[in-house]
Structure formats: C-alpha cells, structure tokens
Amino acid sequence: MARAQGVRYDASHPHAEHTHMTAASGARPEPPFAELPPDEQLFRMRHSAAHVLAEAVLQLFPDAKYAIGPPIEHGFYYDFDLPRPLTPDDLHDLEARMRASVARDVPITGRQIPKDEARRLFAGQPYKLELIDDIAEPTVGHFVHGDFQDLCRGGHTERTGQLGAFTLTHSAGAYWRGDERRPMLQRIYGALFPTPGELDAYLEAVEEAGRRDHRRLGRELDLFHLDPISPGSPFYHQKGAVLYNALVDYIRDLYLEYGYAEVITPQIFETELFKTSGHYQNFRGDMFIFTAADERELAVKPMNCPGHCWLYRTGLHSYRELPLRLAEFSRLHRNERSGVLHGLTRVRSFAQDDSHIFCEPAQVASELALFFAMTRRVYDSLGLTDVAVYIAGRPERYVGTPEDWSAAEAQLEAAVRAEGWDCGLLPGEGAFYGPKVEFHFKDALGRSWQVGTIQLDMNMPERFGLTYIGADGAEHRPAMLHRAILGSLERFLGVYIEHTEGRFPLWLAPVQAAVIPIADRHLPYAEEVGAALRAARLRPAVDGSSQRMQAKIREAQLQKVPYMLVVGDREAAERAVAVRTRAGGDLGAMPLDALIARLAAERDTRAVL
RNA sequence: GCCCUCAUAGCUCAGUUGGCAGAGCGCGUUCUUGGUAAGAACGAGGUCAUGAGUUCGAAUCUCAUUGAGGGCUCCA
Structure with missing residues (x-):
C-alpha cells in the first residue's frame, strides 16, 4: 500500500491561468475593477492584500526579505525571512499598518520590465532574485503601490482602498518553496472577504469547526484518547471500540457478498520481506525496525501487501481461482515524523479495510467496476456524499514505462467516469509502482483527507515472482490491485466523527x-x-x-x-x-x-x- | 524532522511586579423521588509535564527534554 495517509490540499484554483497584466502593461485594456466578475474581484482583493501586508512588514522590518504571497482559499498569506520571530503583537501592529495603507488609497500599478532591470530593483532580495532567474520569459511583472514594489504576475485591485474586510489570523513556519532543505520562513496568514459580514461569518465558521473537532468529540463522547505514553497511537475506550468494530463488521459483511477472502498475517517479519517488496529501501525511515536478541533484524509491518504477496506465493494458482481478493484488518505501524501527527487523522498505529486483488490482466477493468460499486454503496450508506475523486499520475520516480503508465491512468480514469464520478487529476502523486484513484473527504476545518483508494501495482508481482497457470498451461504474471474503501479506520473515524458531529446512525452508535x-x-x-x-x-x-x-x-x-x-x-x-x-x-x-x-x-x- | 506557540485537578480554564494552589463542570456522600435539556448541601481531588539552573524564596525567570497545537508551494 502506498503512502495512503498522505495529506493533500485542494490543488484546484480558478485562477491558475491568471497571466494578464493590467492596462498599464500596454497589452489589451481590461475592464474597470468594479465590472469584473465577483470571484475575480475577490481574488484580486486577496492578492493586493498580500502586497499591502508585505508593505507593512517592510515598514516594521526594513531588513526583511520577502518571498511569495499568493491569494488562497479564505484570504492570503505572505512568506518572509525576518530577523526575529513574530509575536501576536506584531500581527496587530502589521494589521494597523495595513489599514493605514488602505486609508491612503493609493493606486496599484504594474508593467512588464526586462529581467536586468528587475534584478537591479530587487538587489538584496535573494528570494525575488531566485524567482526572476526561474522565470522563462524575457520580461517579468513589476507592481508598485506607494513606496512598495513587488515582483508579481499581476491580478490586482486598482487601489489599496479596495481590499474589503480582512484580518491577520496567525503566523507559522514554512520552508522556502516547501522544501525542507531550504530556509525556514515565517508565513503570515490573513482572512479576507468582500464585506465585514462575510468575514465575521467565516471567523465564526472556524470557531464552529473547533466544536466539531474529532479530538474534542472523542473526549466528550468518551470514544478514545491519545496519550503521551504512545504518541500517535489511539486508546479506544469501550464506546470507540464499538464504533470501530461496527465499521469492520459492516465491511466484513460486504466481503461475503463481494467475494473477498479475509486472512490474518503476521505483525512482525524478517526485514527480508520488505527488502523483497522494496519498502525497506524506500520507506525504511518510516518503519519500526528492531534487532532481536539473536541479532536478526525484524520489522513491524507498515502495510499488508508484502505479506499478502508472500501468502500468494506459498501455493500454485490457476486462472480458475482468480480474481483472488485477500482482505485483512490487521493493525499497521508507521513511524510518522512527530510534527505530522494529528488526532486520529494522522497516526502511527492504525488499521485499514485493506485488500489486495490478484487477477488476470484482462480482469482489471471488471475488478475496478466491482470496487467502485462497493465503494459507492459504502459511502452512500454512511451518508457521505461530498466525495472528491482524484487520479494520481506518474511520479518522478517510477517503475515501468511511460506508455504503461499512460495506458493505466487512462484505464483508471475511464473506469471512474463510467461510474459517473467527476475526477480531478493529481499529476506526479501516484505511488512509484502504479497510478491510483483516491477518494477524499473534508474534515470540519475543510482540510481534505484521502480515505479510500485503489491502486494498480505494476511492480510487486514482479518483485515477488508471482505467477498463475493460465488456460494455456503456461505461467503468467497476475495483475495486482491495492484497495481500501474506508482507508485507515482511524482517519476515517476522525473524518466521520466531524462529519456527523458525533450523531452516529443507530447501527454505529455506541449507546443506542x-x-x-x-x-x-x-x-x-x-x-x-x-x-x-x-x-x-x-x-x-x-x-x-x-x-x-x-x-x-x-x-x-x-x-x-x-x-x-x-x-x-x-x-x-x-x-x-x-x-x-x-x-x-x-x-x-x-x-x-x-x-x-x-x-x-x-x-x-x-x-x- | 523544521519554525512558532503551548503544558496548572478527570475536563475547560484563572493565577497580578517571583511570596500559603484557585473557579466552574465532572466525581463521591447525603438530602430530594421527579413526566421530556442542568434540584440542593457537603466532601475528596495537585510532584503546577519532566530534569537542571538563577534566587532567601519559582506555577511564575533561564536552559534542556518530552508531549500537544498551528503550519511547512493553494507557488512571482
């Protein structure tokens, strides 16, 4: 199973091709701000607010290095390299300076300038210089309001007085360009809406979301708790265990109907198993590995697939017994880095409604259809309708040929569309061994989490030397699918608790x-x-x-x-x-x-x- | 892992310039014996996360450790 617990934020953005400049660039004139569509206006307000924030930061810290500051879903942020950590008082100060800039109501103008000129203007600003170097075109955008200048591709209000209602919400660390090998910057987040009423409604919604937080409900409803004695590993109390088991029982019922074979395989293996699967080489740092008293190196399993391949390999298989759908609910352990742990949604100890399907290559299409039907049924029966479906495509490191990948991705997409789901594409997000379909749901704060998934594996049958005897009497390589509907039961419970606010349907309710x-x-x-x-x-x-x-x-x-x-x-x-x-x-x-x-x-x- | 913030009763949180450890809820006991969202009184409950340091004196200041929270491309 791939890194099925990975967080991903919604990558879609309505303004991805936002490249035009304002009238000042000399290109085609654009309509006045007031005549733009409302979402375009909002985008521009947030973008300009980021500039005004940077202006304020440069007033407070003349030596600040400023990096990038885009509009985002509920507002904007801007990243800075500052001489000291920001305090909450700094945010108040900055907000006051922003309001002063809004009150001055100066024009925001932009034009295209040659890169050489831009390098002169941004001398002493290493992040801007790096951005200039990375831009392919011969000219770059240069935007100015008052004494402030920024490297920017544009999309702004006409004046600083048009920013709507905003507030700075918090600051946090963020690596330059999201790369942990590069400098840690300080990111300042702001919320911005057209009117004070909308801003207040948003701030209230955030507070409301806090009341639905599964960590809080877990305690209030006596479902589970997380404990420093085993970080990232939930203690399910009686009521939480009832929920957990009810979900497992439900899936187990469906397994009977859909022809799955539930198995139970070991928790701990000789690391040889994970060397064969390739996980040892690729994910060793995320595994709990230890040496037994007799010097043998052992590992706690982080996923079931290697064990299932091993089990498959212990016998001869005929095409007549395929598809073979091996299912398992065992607990899995991954040594997630401490900073990423989060309630039940990101844990070190978890279980999945995991299964691996071994089938003839020609059976893949029907297996996909069967899985999608089962998945839809489960989500519908749980009242989960706001599912987002994504196809994760070929990553930088991959096995197989690009042609195989394209064919596999196309097959997945066709199968998803045949089921009537819209799907987004996540290029580069697939597992190294094959593309995936991901099913995402949002938590109370709007963060998107993957729950279900199905993945084509173009690698493991090869590594384990898996075969079946075909109708022709010869050995063939089976296709392999990894799949889960709820995904991590922990994560699913976390998202589901927030979705229902703890009002579970009778069949799941710990006390009915x-x-x-x-x-x-x-x-x-x-x-x-x-x-x-x-x-x-x-x-x-x-x-x-x-x-x-x-x-x-x-x-x-x-x-x-x-x-x-x-x-x-x-x-x-x-x-x-x-x-x-x-x-x-x-x-x-x-x-x-x-x-x-x-x-x-x-x-x-x-x-x- | 990295940046910032935080850690006081089971929970939510007060605790002033360093000077006797606090409240509400919950829990226990007693009284109350009730008709669709909180009856009352009394009581128990703390190594102020852990370990060092500064100080006459540390919940409070400093450092370290552990854990938790927010965040770590929604790309000029």
Whole structure:
C-alpha cells in the first residue's frame, strides 16, 4: 500500500491561468475593477492584500526579505525571512499598518520590465532574485503601490482602498518553496472577504469547526484518547471500540457478498520481506525496525501487501481461482515524523479495510467496476456524499514505462467516469509502482483527507515472482490491485466523527438507547427494559443515577444517544416506554416489543436516519 | 524532522511586579423521588509535564527534554 495517509490540499484554483497584466502593461485594456466578475474581484482583493501586508512588514522590518504571497482559499498569506520571530503583537501592529495603507488609497500599478532591470530593483532580495532567474520569459511583472514594489504576475485591485474586510489570523513556519532543505520562513496568514459580514461569518465558521473537532468529540463522547505514553497511537475506550468494530463488521459483511477472502498475517517479519517488496529501501525511515536478541533484524509491518504477496506465493494458482481478493484488518505501524501527527487523522498505529486483488490482466477493468460499486454503496450508506475523486499520475520516480503508465491512468480514469464520478487529476502523486484513484473527504476545518483508494501495482508481482497457470498451461504474471474503501479506520473515524458531529446512525452508535427511570422505584423496570434490548442485541444504557429525569435527558442528549426511553409508573404498568429521539422529537408511549422491533429494523437496514 | 506557540485537578480554564494552589463542570456522600435539556448541601481531588539552573524564596525567570497545537508551494 502506498503512502495512503498522505495529506493533500485542494490543488484546484480558478485562477491558475491568471497571466494578464493590467492596462498599464500596454497589452489589451481590461475592464474597470468594479465590472469584473465577483470571484475575480475577490481574488484580486486577496492578492493586493498580500502586497499591502508585505508593505507593512517592510515598514516594521526594513531588513526583511520577502518571498511569495499568493491569494488562497479564505484570504492570503505572505512568506518572509525576518530577523526575529513574530509575536501576536506584531500581527496587530502589521494589521494597523495595513489599514493605514488602505486609508491612503493609493493606486496599484504594474508593467512588464526586462529581467536586468528587475534584478537591479530587487538587489538584496535573494528570494525575488531566485524567482526572476526561474522565470522563462524575457520580461517579468513589476507592481508598485506607494513606496512598495513587488515582483508579481499581476491580478490586482486598482487601489489599496479596495481590499474589503480582512484580518491577520496567525503566523507559522514554512520552508522556502516547501522544501525542507531550504530556509525556514515565517508565513503570515490573513482572512479576507468582500464585506465585514462575510468575514465575521467565516471567523465564526472556524470557531464552529473547533466544536466539531474529532479530538474534542472523542473526549466528550468518551470514544478514545491519545496519550503521551504512545504518541500517535489511539486508546479506544469501550464506546470507540464499538464504533470501530461496527465499521469492520459492516465491511466484513460486504466481503461475503463481494467475494473477498479475509486472512490474518503476521505483525512482525524478517526485514527480508520488505527488502523483497522494496519498502525497506524506500520507506525504511518510516518503519519500526528492531534487532532481536539473536541479532536478526525484524520489522513491524507498515502495510499488508508484502505479506499478502508472500501468502500468494506459498501455493500454485490457476486462472480458475482468480480474481483472488485477500482482505485483512490487521493493525499497521508507521513511524510518522512527530510534527505530522494529528488526532486520529494522522497516526502511527492504525488499521485499514485493506485488500489486495490478484487477477488476470484482462480482469482489471471488471475488478475496478466491482470496487467502485462497493465503494459507492459504502459511502452512500454512511451518508457521505461530498466525495472528491482524484487520479494520481506518474511520479518522478517510477517503475515501468511511460506508455504503461499512460495506458493505466487512462484505464483508471475511464473506469471512474463510467461510474459517473467527476475526477480531478493529481499529476506526479501516484505511488512509484502504479497510478491510483483516491477518494477524499473534508474534515470540519475543510482540510481534505484521502480515505479510500485503489491502486494498480505494476511492480510487486514482479518483485515477488508471482505467477498463475493460465488456460494455456503456461505461467503468467497476475495483475495486482491495492484497495481500501474506508482507508485507515482511524482517519476515517476522525473524518466521520466531524462529519456527523458525533450523531452516529443507530447501527454505529455506541449507546443506542438511554433508559431513563423517572424515580428510583422505576429502576427495576428500567433494568428489565435494558435486558430486553440486550436480548435483541441492542446496546442500551440504563441511567440509574440519582439525578432528576430532566438531567438524565440532558445527559443523553449531550452524549448524542439516538433514543431516550423514559419509564415511569404508566410505562411499567403497560410494559411500554415513552420514546424521545435525539432530534428532540417526543414519539410518545410505545409498547416495548414494538420499540425493539423498530430499533432492530433501523439497525439491520443500517439506516442513516 | 523544521519554525512558532503551548503544558496548572478527570475536563475547560484563572493565577497580578517571583511570596500559603484557585473557579466552574465532572466525581463521591447525603438530602430530594421527579413526566421530556442542568434540584440542593457537603466532601475528596495537585510532584503546577519532566530534569537542571538563577534566587532567601519559582506555577511564575533561564536552559534542556518530552508531549500537544498551528503550519511547512493553494507557488512571482
């Protein structure tokens, strides 16, 4: 399995071919700012705000070296090389200077200048000089407002007074050009919207997202916690383990239907296995490797594929038994660098709904179709509709020929489109052994995470010398597909907790019904109700605490329990329960048996709600 | 890994110029016995992340370590 946990941010941008200059360049005149489409105006406001930020930084730090400052999804940023770390007070100061520049309302003008002239103008600005050297054209864009000048390809407001509503949000470290071997710069982020109302709405949405954070909900709902005693490795509490197992059970059910063979392979291998697969050479730094007492070098598995290849190789295979779909839920361990760990979405210890499909090359198309059908069903059944599908293409380091890659990428894209999904392209993002299809969902803060994936492997069958006997009696090389629908269960849970805000459908809810006795004397009947639910394999929790009923209801609501069953004298007398749903609806009294039938049906159909 | 920030009760957080460790929630006990989102009183609970240093004195200042949070091309 490739680096299935990799983070990626949305690369699409509506202004990717934004190359035209303003009228000052002498090229074709452009319409006045006020007549541009709204998204173009917003793009320009954010871009100009970045310039105004750089102006302010240069006022505060005359020796600052400024790098790049693009508009981004919610605003803008600019990277600087500064003599000292920025403090929150600096951000306030800079924001005030920006507002002063806005108040001056000076024109922003741009023109094309020869590179030699640009080098003179940006003498002493090493990052700008590097950018000038990297530009292919003979001339570069030069933009000016007031005393400030910048190297820039353009796309600006006409004046500094047209920036809309903005605020500087935070600063962070960022490598020059994203390269960890190059200098660490200080990046200042700002949010910008056309009106104060939109800016406030955005800032409020960010705060709201904090309330849906899976790390917070994990604690509040007693699902899991992360602990310094094992960084990046979740402790699932009872309720979290119920969720985890319910997801595994669901996928396992589908495996029966879709013809998968679940296997269990070792956690620890001689490193020879990973040398054969190539992971040892390529990802050694991400693996937990240790030496046993007898000097043998062992490794904890970071993925299942080498083990599955090894298992495949232990027997002879006929074309008649292909496709062979080996599935496994084992826990995997990767020694992720400490700085990238993040809640459940980026961990060191995790499990996948992993499978490797060995098939005849001619069966790849039908396997893709089968996988997509299964994937759609799972996402639909979980109420996940905002999926983004990407094809990740040939990276710089790859095995095979460019022709093989192009054919494989085309095959994947055709299969995705046949399923009716739109797909984006991520050139260079494929695994070294083959292209991938990736399924992404966003977390509460809008960060995009890969969950499901299917990948063609043009390498491992070769490395492990895998074969099958064809109808012609000769040995053939099987095709291999790596695939997961939920991907890392940890990551999926993280994203899913944020998606649902902890309001899980009944079949996943750790506690499906809270049984609430009104007074102590109703506790025996409440226990009876609980026992009846458990007998139907439902998960009740009887609240025998000495609080008032109202407090018990509040507690169940906060725990996002789907059903609350209030029992008092009337219910006990009639073997009934008074049903309240999580959504706040009072369904009134219902015979206990009818309630159980209703919950069981909701569970068995895995109703989303 | 790198940059910045942070670490005080189970949780959320106060703690002033260095001078006796605090609140709310939660937890326990007792009272209350209730009809759809918080009944009341009392009580327990701390190696102020860890280790050094400065100081008469450190939660507070310095350094190191560990962990956590934000970020590390959305490319002039």
